[in-house]
Amino acid sequence: MSFNSFGHVLRVTTWGESHGPAIGAVVDGCPPGLTLSEADIQPWLDKRRPGASRYTTQRRESDQVRILSGTFEGRTTGTPISLMIENEDQRSKDYSDVAKAYRPGHADYTYDAKYGLRDWRGGGRSSARETAARVAAGAVARLIIPDVRIRAFLVELGGDPIDRSAIDLAEIDNNPFNCPDPAAAERWADALEGARKAGSSLGAVVECVADGVPAGWGAPVYAKLDAELAAAMMSINAAKGVEIGDGFAAARLRGEENSDAMRAGPRFLSNHAGGILGGISSGQSVVARTAFKPTSSILTSMPTIDREGNETEIVTKGRHDPCVGIRAAPVVEAMMALVLADQKLLHRAQCG
Amino acid sequence: MSFNSFGHVLRVTTWGESHGPAIGAVVDGCPPGLTLSEADIQPWLDKRRPGASRYTTQRRESDQVRILSGTFEGRTTGTPISLMIENEDQRSKDYSDVAKAYRPGHADYTYDAKYGLRDWRGGGRSSARETAARVAAGAVARLIIPDVRIRAFLVELGGDPIDRSAIDLAEIDNNPFNCPDPAAAERWADALEGARKAGSSLGAVVECVADGVPAGWGAPVYAKLDAELAAAMMSINAAKGVEIGDGFAAARLRGEENSDAMRAGPRFLSNHAGGILGGISSGQSVVARTAFKPTSSILTSMPTIDREGNETEIVTKGRHDPCVGIRAAPVVEAMMALVLADQKLLHRAQCG
Amino acid sequence: MSFNSFGHVLRVTTWGESHGPAIGAVVDGCPPGLTLSEADIQPWLDKRRPGASRYTTQRRESDQVRILSGTFEGRTTGTPISLMIENEDQRSKDYSDVAKAYRPGHADYTYDAKYGLRDWRGGGRSSARETAARVAAGAVARLIIPDVRIRAFLVELGGDPIDRSAIDLAEIDNNPFNCPDPAAAERWADALEGARKAGSSLGAVVECVADGVPAGWGAPVYAKLDAELAAAMMSINAAKGVEIGDGFAAARLRGEENSDAMRAGPRFLSNHAGGILGGISSGQSVVARTAFKPTSSILTSMPTIDREGNETEIVTKGRHDPCVGIRAAPVVEAMMALVLADQKLLHRAQCG
């Protein structure tokens, strides 16, 4: 089975380590004839790019994508699209301590337990740098579903939720937190500054809304649209929870509160279900929320062990995001796009 | 792509509708030489069986499983194991109203939107009856991971959580709610009785703990153990959220609180991560929680539309669980077993 | 990976042993709304049924198929179609010798080497009885490609080829050999009678022609239409070779002889390619030929070993086809149908 591929008929394979020469994605199964150049991909990568504000890692990467195959005269040909991003700022020396001991909360110990070795430079393959390849692939996926609008934004940071009545999607790009509530953004700035100075980190919850998804995408049982989304979101680094629509809150509602009544149109009188019923889209907005744990790389000393099993302490120096959830928002969008584009093609396969 | 199959090298395909002649599962890729007879499967099905208490549907099904292939002289041969359960109590007449209008919260509308038709008898393929096939398959999966102990139990019902300090796994079988806290079980009995009398329903949260999972199962990126579990759990009927370890609560912790420090052994000083780091098991208990919405089949009249789009009201008569989360617990266990057994085999493939 | 499943978006999983209670197939991904009942499947099974003439095994099986799921009111619903055929004539006692020693040419030794055990009753899973499930599934596949006409027939038996100028497809059903050349059929009757009396067996070559396949099905590189057909045909019991169009004879042509020139239409002036160019159908007839070895079950004594490695001799009694290629023809047709239906859906997924 393919550990580094995602999707069914639109299938993405990513490769690359944090400190290798490059990272990339191969997008297979893309419909032919779509207009595609680097300019369609780069803006999405720029949204995820590190170093954009003091609230993100200071690693310097221009993240310039190159299309190496799959297009001809500016259009997709139906053959695999190979996307490559060269790594530029690979200061491996920052990771000398990491080579010696396992960083708590990281994949250091488990990779070693599984593979008997690990690329300790910046987390190797377990680095969130892999997500740049997802964002590039997601940009291709968006071309397949031009009528779907996808936005991801933070609804909670460090346990401080936004005021949902104040959501203004136009605000998302006006602050460095992908926050749709300006007041919350101000509070978050303080909280993050505090955490950063304390050598600590904060978690976040990212909501993603896809509008324009027609009724009928998804499939029963094991390829349910919500199951696909759950896997997609949970596969993002630092994700610890996923919910659809009301999610965990739905478990606290009564049946008559939670069921979305229908009226002619068809239209629904509410959207507790998050746009998915029985694993198939209902035509309402598809809504998914993902919880991201606080960055595990912190300046606070933590008890750990080295490869030989000796007890020691570790401080994770280097250049880290104080809240990985912020830069996760474009990754969440990319995964939503990849799932939906794949499901569109799957639906077309079975139902014409 | 296979919509009704699950797993990579241990692969389960389920089939069957609520009111067809039978349902079943084909388990492919099972290692040879395992002792297997119907007696290894039946007890797990009995735990999920309807009609066991007044808190579950009164549909009468003995759920007797037959092994049709894949064993010889009481042992698995390595060839596909075909499991069949005949449907017995298929009172289709109960569903005459359902044929005319879409039940809110159900898959009625979306199946129709997708396929242009639907089997309206008891929800057809979207019925939770399909989960009996999962439980049967999960019983086979358990044989592949004999050193892993899996328990699922309700930690919240109708918004009323258990007292975690009172958890006693021995209590789970002493009440009809799969509840490890006897005091909570008493409160839940009252709440459910009230909901049932009011023609309403309640939601629940099911926690599943797997002990004995060695470090090293799972795989990076898109086959992360937590991503596989998220898909597995979210594919269960009525599931709306999945979290691993501290899950959404982890998003409210600070980095130093959330990271599980290590000491010689290796052992961890806490398990916020739920036994998974970087998508790979750490050797700690694997912990997943799944939120189930309240049963959508309620006696309260709900606004809806018929197939022609005319507005109408519907009351979902029939025999329904007032809280689907209760009988979901054995299904959650089965999905945990299927994921872990598959990952064990995948790990063996790559790492020997 | 699924060892007993076939196809990509139309996916068939078969199960069952020669002497178990039943065999079956689950067909997943079938488009909804197709008219389907047992009467659409049974005629194809009858063509493959044993005991139809003295040139096939005398095992008596009525091979009655039951549809257990996936249809409602006579039409496919888009959910998995479970097909079951009960085994009736399972005289296991015939196989007592087989339990002790490995039959040369059979899978006895290799199953044992792989799994450490085997179901020795009639070959268990390695029995050609499994192909009945393929034929049933193929009948469903045919409904997906109603404009494609598929015929398979023997072009060689026991090394004696037909006269290709005498091919008359209407003759195929007029003899017990699926032979389109009446004169060859008469010769084959003598040859087979001789082989049967001598306790021997003969091989055959089966040609399969699919008309009505539009240009554009198939996909480059690893899902080439010819690669899919090669796998499909080679997966049939006793198959030892597959060729497309001129096949091995093409290797003896010069470039200008082998290339099929085009004229307006488009039409081709020849079909050396067998209807496939670059792995994609050209709109010409798709032509595949499969070589079947002589039945390995023969009355001639053969040197072999028992499970303990001791040398012995074995005579394979029981009821066997003197030429398995004859009854392979409907299986070849089924595999062609399954490949083409799957590729039709795949093409629709990517290219709309």
Add this chain to the structure above:
Amino acid sequence: MSFNSFGHVLRVTTWGESHGPAIGAVVDGCPPGLTLSEADIQPWLDKRRPGASRYTTQRRESDQVRILSGTFEGRTTGTPISLMIENEDQRSKDYSDVAKAYRPGHADYTYDAKYGLRDWRGGGRSSARETAARVAAGAVARLIIPDVRIRAFLVELGGDPIDRSAIDLAEIDNNPFNCPDPAAAERWADALEGARKAGSSLGAVVECVADGVPAGWGAPVYAKLDAELAAAMMSINAAKGVEIGDGFAAARLRGEENSDAMRAGPRFLSNHAGGILGGISSGQSVVARTAFKPTSSILTSMPTIDREGNETEIVTKGRHDPCVGIRAAPVVEAMMALVLADQKLLHRAQCG
């Protein structure tokens, strides 16, 4: 479904066009800890490299491979191995005629029929240049099966077979034809020179033998080792037929001639089966033969049509192999290695 991926647990995805900036392969699922550098791959690419003799295309490509991910300190880490080969000699101008009309025998028409457009520069994705990526991936696969020795060689060229009693594998590298029979190599030199001067081309049959494969690899029914090999070989450009062991000749043998008797050891008294019984390796040499049609690019004028359907003639100028079968030998070896390595891992998954 993934059109450009191959394999189950060892999974290769290739990308790239004949005249794009580069081609490549991503090898996923490789076991960790294997020693791997470019030096392990380059020699195999050199064997396939164009321009090595006057009997192959004069396109100049150094085919230098770069490993972009998946190794650390000279060993595989278990993460995806990204291999890239830059295209150097991409004289697109050679293909101006190709842009206007469809070359008979090529994929020009079918790609256009499928995708509605095509990259006409050198065949784009349908170019045999893609096979360089397979050879690179195959070099990685060889590391997984160090005890297996794989050799491919031509047994027939232009209809002229070798003398099998004269086979000397040491001779393969002593002539530009991968021919194990020196006398045949001399005859082939003349034949090819004649074909080249006549603006024609010749076909070939490539035999591949894998020694050291233990009994037990492969799996019943749809993942039979021979079915996997058939798909692998048929997916190579210009392949038109595949046979295992005696192949089509087996269809002309009698049962007692074709069955390979066994003696203590176990050892077999013959190998008509080509090392595979019931889809599972028997411990004998695995033998597959693949037929390659004559190169479709010829200097002889052929009738064809242009994109608008007008009749015209085309002469395929450019730099082409007069017999693609010669350079196919290392590709055949690579596919054999990929199948066997994958099956080794699959066998380990199920059977430990």
